[in-house]
Amino acid sequence: MNAPARDQGASGYRIAIVREIIDPAAVLALVRDPADGAVLLFLGKVRDHAEGRRVGGMRYEAYQPMAEKELNAIVEEAARQLGTDRIVVVHRVGDLAVGEVSVAIAVSSSHRGEAYQASRFIIEEVKKRLPVWKQEQYADGEAAWVQGQTLEAIEDAR
């Protein structure tokens, strides 16, 4: 997975929207810094169930250029809060099997408090602000787009 190196922000963090399987170890390797004492890796994964229905997989779709721009903005905000730019966020699109990683967020920091704060901030913002959609593929062959959050309302609230 070379993709995370593709879009490197001005301040050193990296973001990517990828079609390939996300390798957590490769994401972790990108935030390594000898000055840091704490690393936090969040992985969002495809679950085998949703509201009582068996799920066989998830199809993720992104408005890629806008998602990359928004992801950069989120990570820049987190970096400002955290005071570190050692952040990598990779979001996957395409057809994912159960157990596969849809999003990986790695934060490395001098101390653990900021790492937890930044990691949580990023995943919450990703879910609110990224133009990404997902369709549950049920085991019975049906499929449905997951009910999401209206982008407009979020923007109005700023």
Added chain:
Amino acid sequence: MNAPARDQGASGYRIAIVREIIDPAAVLALVRDPADGAVLLFLGKVRDHAEGRRVGGMRYEAYQPMAEKELNAIVEEAARQLGTDRIVVVHRVGDLAVGEVSVAIAVSSSHRGEAYQASRFIIEEVKKRLPVWKQEQYADGEAAWVQGQTLEAIEDAR
């Protein structure tokens, strides 16, 4: 690193105190569950500095049987809070180089909120309750035990 399998709690989680290098990917693999949507991995690492001094490494020492017992107790408490037993905690002892992982905490959960809560709870309790000590090995050849927290006071506060 086979050690994490060594001490498996009654409720399915695993803890270990190990001398070997901790492999984050191996720790992550131990908490994999298709029902879960969120995985959080915390890594504590040896930093290259402490209060302005350059650090070349860290020596960790544990009162091993008591540390294992206390780690089990912490993880049991976290599992009760979280409602999941998909937790692995590995603490390393011995001589660690800068950048090496001293503690790895993996939590897998249906939803992310509990994963963040449990992960943070475990690392805070580890630092307060585990009979583990560390000695900073400075680049200039000196060494000093890191000032810690008194166990007695913690116990009194319960």
Added chain:
Amino acid sequence: MQVRSLFFAAYRDAMGTGTLDVDLPEGATVGDLVSSIRSRGAPFNRLPKAPAVAINHEVMRGDARLTEGDEIAFLPPVAGG
């Protein structure tokens, strides 16, 4: 002027297409574009009256004015992560 409309996820499924080029009078707004699309009838009348939109990757309100060559993305409620 001509602008490009993009439909994603549930909107693309509903419209039967991901892209639609639309001719509009100068000075038209996002709201005018939505009206123009909806006036084409089925399946385009399934586009909501006030959907979330991004113009050239920036979320904008319905009263935002369009210019030649703009890319207007219609964004269903998002569910990333």
Added chain:
Amino acid sequence: MQVRSLFFAAYRDAMGTGTLDVDLPEGATVGDLVSSIRSRGAPFNRLPKAPAVAINHEVMRGDARLTEGDEIAFLPPVAGG
């Protein structure tokens, strides 16, 4: 009766040993053990008067009574993680 004392980290460095077997009268407490160790003089008088202790892996107070074969660990302030 005989009990085993364990010294860790800074305490072991100060005592010059990690283990010390001590003979005590029946009914002795942790406090009595500490006094007995400190009364040996240097370097054992460097053990604090009221250190944190665990008896058989359980943190206990200074007034806890000891029994034959107990393992009493003297625990400097901890710094794991």
